[in-house]
Amino acid sequence: MSDHPTATATATAPPADRRDSQGSATKSRSHGAAPVRAGEPNADDDSADELLEALGYKAELVRTRSTWHVAFMSFVLASIPYGLATTLYYPLQGGGPVVVIWGWVLVSLIILCVAASLGEITSVYPTAGGVYYQTFQLAPPSIRRVAAYLCGWAYVVGNITITLAVQFGTTLFFVACVNVFESEAGEPVWRETTYQVFLVFLAVTLLCNAISIYGNRWLHHLDTFAVFWTFAGLLAILITVLAVAKNGRHDAAYVFGDFEPTSGWPAGWSFCVGLLHAGYATSSTGMIISMTEEVEHPSTQVPKAMVMTIVINTIGGLLFLIPLMFVLPDISELVLLAQPTPTIIKSAVGSSGAAIALLLPLMVLAILCGVACTTAASRCTWAFARDGAIPGSKWWSKVHPTLDMPLNAMMLSMGIQIALGLIWFGSPVAFNAFSGVGVICLTLSYAMPILGSMIGGRKQMQGAKFPLGKFGWLANGIALAWSALALPLFCMPAFIPVTAASVNYAPVVLVGFAIIASIWYFAWGRKNYRGPPTTTFDGVVSQGPVDAVDVTTTKKE
Template sequence: MADSDVKHVFPSASTMGSKLENFSPRLSTGETETADQLLENLGYKPELLRNRSTLQVAFMSFVLASIPYGLATTLIFPLVGGGPVNIIWGWVAVSLITVCVAASLGEITSVYPTAGGVYYQAFMLAPANWRRVASWTCGWLYVVGNITITLSVNFGTTLFFVGCINVFEKEPGVGVLEGSNYQVFLLFVAVTLLCNAVSALGNKWLPWLDTAAIFWTFAGVIAMMVTILAIAKNGRHDAKYVFGKFENSSGWPDGWSFCVGLLHAAYATSSTGMIISMCEEVQKPSIQVPKAMVATVFINTFAGLLFLIPIVFVLPNIQGLILLPQPVPAIITSAVGSPGGAIGLLIPLMVLALLCGVGVTTASSRCTWAFARDGAIPGSRWWMKVNRRLDVPLNAMMLCMVVEIVLGLIYFGSTAAFNAFSGVGVICLTASYATPIAISMFTGRKQVKTGNFYLGKFGYFLNIVSIAWSLLALPLFCMPLSIPVTATTANYAPVVFVAATAISSIWYWAWGHKNYAGPPVQGQHQHNQ
């Protein structure tokens, strides 16, 4: 790719001042050749435009998590699990754990920076006699996790929009939008189509959209924080309540209830490793992506506290909030005292919700394309194609979109569908992240010593924390939020997880064990469609 190509995509980069020079997407031909040569050494032909800088990678990673939107849509979990303590300290605890996961993945990604991400890493790190099974299993977890997280983001956006619209009421307690199943589903389809259209048609502008998103986020959060604390129509709690009040509404024992409420924070941070799928679209992936993953966790943690602490200070009665599918619009309305003021504060979150949908749509399409490129998905010859005009893997993107819309039909059978989508996404992504980390640790961490992000002996501690968290998360997020369980409150995440596992296992038995050779090694392309 020549300099002129990139200048055409970003014509005004050179005019934005010296302060932006550090993350200008322009790069020299030499830098491109170095990154592309590294990719070819890993066995792949460069096919995507490298138009993202270090900060833009970090900003996209931030948008994938979309704090505070990701925390707003799942606030019901800690409200039921433990109230203020679960909201604040659960977020801090999971954020600290996520630093360990991001750093552990960063070490490995600095050695193997491809769009295949964790499944490629699992293949390269595992002993030869079981590397194919390891990469196959990890790859399917990664793809299913990406698709279901994308689905849950767009579905969460839909439910959040309904909640925001219903700050306007026809009569006390009755919103202007009924929010029937068919209305929710149609709005979900519209959100999904919009996010796919922006991701496909506006690919060259996405780095700048991600950059704008981070400033938009902090401006919106600060405006919200100042306004709700200043007005506080129904009063403010004291610090003892905000940081020390534990209120279990789940029916589980207190300790387990707190843990189940951690899905809130785990959902918001589950996108940590999704940014690896963008490795083939950045200038220096072995350096930029690891730094971006770790740096984003700290940005997210700060943004999350900036959002959550003011919310808890003005929290209305929890027992009333837990009856709502989306409590945040009600909390904001209660604090400012008027639906007009509330919607004004909620608009930044609504915009961020759509930006998050675009981000996860982009990341999920890349990981699906990469897995298809190695012949692991039925119909790989079709899904591995890159649309040269748009410079995106359009077929893979459309495959993800269709799967998401079909899974969205579950909502007609259970209003707890969103919980299932978010739960299975967290389970699959957490397990996929843990796979290369565990393999690396149990094989003596030999390969990561050659990377640009090697953490030395401290890396063992980070790996152990990451693996321990994964072992807790897998059963934890299969649990229902509260007991006793009914058909409408059951957690269907295990059902979706088992179904995905069954499909991947049957495909491996029917085709994979004879034909799947794994990712290409040492420049030898082994695409097996």
């Protein structure tokens, strides 16, 4: 039986004028408006807002993004090559060039299936709640509420911790870039202390939040700049390292076939653990869904952008990784470094000045990636809070009247990131925990609506604006298989034997959030949380699958 008895009654109700939560009539903004159904918006901005209202929400954010704007932001969220540069340590230790190149190709093909699956679902349910809202609509009625609650927490925690991983990765990357300069042979110019690293992390976090807050109206222009900046940097790195190659070049057999695991794990499992590199870089795939309420035509633009971005990222990643493998120094020395990329580039060009010039595009891209992740994390936190699923929801669900963005939710996300950043004082591998728990939570949240769709026989996908057709079952199956592998995989330490300093703290952080979510659910949510609103009739908000309702927009005389 459904958790929401109002759903059945509402589904059979005749079409009526939609009203907002204060009971005021919501009028059509265009003459002769056609009926609005879930997943079937008209091709104008008004219909996007009308569809959002049909899904149960009032439009509060400004729609300024086009298909390319969404694609560019999605690209910046992954920030290839920066995302690959900061986690290159994992595949090098997992097996070297084979894991770097073929691991990237393998995961990219898998994530293409994830993106296509989520894109199809998003074309039916385009809200900032993203996979959380979609899970509520697609899960079996008997578990709909609990499934949505769990998915929502995983999605929010994933967004926040992956943003934290980006900010902390940027910090460690900046330190490594500075240390391409040496005070004397073999001595880095900056022997950073723990508190210095934390202060740099704090500065990076505050900067990204400030840009996202005060530059909100121009962020899509920043994303567009980032794409051209990225490929200019990629070409500079590709041409320079291959042309100079001060220490020589490996042959193609080494680049595409050398496998040297040094992690201590058995060879096959070592390869899998090395996939965290590609998994981290592509984990942002579904984060862009949180921006749908700022997109002009979300049912078509967001799905296309998600798939388009994976293809662009795959190509960009290969353009970055293959040249580095041709000039790769001794792997046994690289795996001792937390951030090996600056060392690889310096070794190839033979000059600190030239190395920092090539690293500069990655350093700028790191900040732009942090801004994009900060923005997406704030939107999903806000969307989850407006349904009362987070303690203090009334405060976190407010939209700032002049900045046109959820400022309070962004401050909550930032506060959690800074608090978790304190783990750095207890463990030098804290970054592993941040990236690991981010990938785990996002992967889990992506899997839940896909699983719900498959359990329902994919019937809700009929009439989707981004249909997968017969390919849907295959794409969905591959996406779920990846999720089943990724969840335990990214809880593993990068190498064995495990010490107190090298243990993977991702499960600890994950369990901590699970405890908070469980306490809040049993203390408040079990009696009060009813899931997201889905449709309104005469001022009454109900919970139930929107595809059971024919929501017709009528213009009152």
